[in-house]
Amino acid sequence: MGASTMAIGVLALSGCGSSGASDATSSGSASASDGEQQKTITVFAAASLHKAGEDLAKKYEADHPGVKISWNFAGSSKLVQQMREGASADLFISADQANMDKALKTDAFHNSPEPKVIASNTLQLVTAPGNPGHVSSIQDAADRPVAVCAPEVPCGTLAKSATDAAGVHLNKASQEANVSAVSTKVSQGEVDAGFIYSTDALNLKNGGKDITAIDLQGISNNKYPAAMTTSGQDRSDVKDFYQWLASNDAQQILKKYGFEPGE
Numbered sequence: 001m002g003a004s005t006m007a008i009g010v011l012a013l014s015g016c017g018s019s020g021a022s023d024a025t026s027s028g029s030a031s032a033s034d035g036e037q038q039k040t041i042t043v044f045a046a047a048s049l050h051k052a053g054e055d056l057a058k059k060y061e062a063d064h065p066g067v068k069i070s071w072n073f074a075g076s077s078k079l080v081q082q083m084r085e086g087a088s089a090d091l092f093i094s095a096d097q098a099n100m101d102k103a104l105k106t107d108a109f110h111n112s113p114e115p116k117v118i119a120s121n122t123l124q125l126v127t128a129p130g131n132p133g134h135v136s137s138i139q140d141a142a143d144r145p146v147a148v149c150a151p152e153v154p155c156g157t158l159a160k161s162a163t164d165a166a167g168v169h170l171n172k173a174s175q176e177a178n179v180s181a182v183s184t185k186v187s188q189g190e191v192d193a194g195f196i197y198s199t200d201a202l203n204l205k206n207g208g209k210d211i212t213a214i215d216l217q218g219i220s221n222n223k224y225p226a227a228m229t230t231s232g233q234d235r236s237d238v239k240d241f242y243q244w245l246a247s248n249d250a251q252q253i254l255k256k257y258g259f260e261p262g263e
Contacts, residue, residue, distance in 0.1 A: 044087075045073055045092075079103075088231070090229055090232035094226075095179075096225075113233075117223045126183075128189040142168050144192040201213045203258075
């Protein structure tokens, strides 16, 4: 979780995963004018931003012909690793401040401005459809099969904070690379419950899954800081997209998917 800053935009989404959401995803293409070369903005973003990100790209591309938003959705920690190893990005959106801080120490972010928080999210314990394990509290998760993000991933860090606060040890937990992978296991009934974001729980409900979402104590909302890389700062189109993420249009799309303001 990061320091809270005024929600302003940038969607270099990153946060919580790689296997449940594909690592590289492109939005629908925008048609460039005759003779004008299409510009591509590469955004590394937390997996939990996957569905919202696709809609953000559609809206931005529709309003900005000739620009295409290309996403790389994965766990925030994996995205930092990719950039450290030389992967090229214009924007990075992490699901917590800790991984953003690590990113800022890589060669991709020389003299970058302070990141801006574009959204926030809440971790919940969510049951499999129909709640076959009769999970009604975090204490019930101790001896039931549950799914949780790996500890280096923001959703895993939050889950550990929640279990520590409750004095609960997860004896039958499977660790996943990202929140999308946890959500998939929950939706398919492979586990009795999983620790996922409220936005992922909303996606499951909207998809017709009869899940139960349980609020957790002892944790704060997750913040999503966004930052332009050094190469991204040199491009006016990247700066424009970054600023657009603070617009009412962008914030309404994020709200539609259950994200809260960055404040």
